Amino acid sequence: MPTSVPVIRTIAMPADTNPAGDIFGGWLMAQMDLAAGNVAARIARGRCATIAVDQMTFVSPVFVGDEVSFYSEIVKRGRTSIRIRIEAWRRPREGDEMQRVTEATFTFVAIDEDRKPRPLPAD
Template sequence: MTQTPPEAEPVIRTIAMPADTNPSGDIFGGWLMAQMDLAAGNLAGRIARGRSATVAVDGMAFLKPVKVGDEVSLYAHLEGTGRTSMRIHVEAWRRPRYGTESEKVTDATFTFVALDEAGRSRALPGDEK
């Protein structure tokens, strides 16, 4: 089955390195989750126009391993907002270092809350009611 990454530009594109591996030589799931959190946080900061924090991650399943040298592309899009919160869906795709075909390795929905200078939740811009 041929897979096609999302049409949008990735929020982050990085290379999986040897320091990111588990004893079996695959990339740690925690490293991949951290990259996804960074991608979601990048989008959340733009939407909140300021500081925000991850408060939940839903539905992450690892479909394929990521290997050292793979290019990992992370695509994020806004699924919805509340008064202070944002739900951001992130897909992670790998492309072998010398390959041309990409495959989806995982996805998850991250929930962020916009924060004020004191670290308390605040309304998103345009929702200051």
């Protein structure tokens, strides 16, 4: 169970489903990228670009109406890059029990106005 505050929370809606009626994995990955990007932008104090996503394994499905929460952990901070692990957890609309859905590590690079890598600010 996560002990931190989620970076973002959202509700899975019917528009987020694939043709079989299940929540589309691409939607979930996009939400995770938004969460990681939010953390990266705060650390970089500016614009960042996603350059890599490490392995994603779906361990539990997400259903329409579920509240999905995204939790972050800084894995590594480099000169221009940040690696952020994101975990996704679901809570059924009418319940309290949370279940882990997936996790992945996102790598971002801080970029300047010309979209060139720039150093991260000091802590």
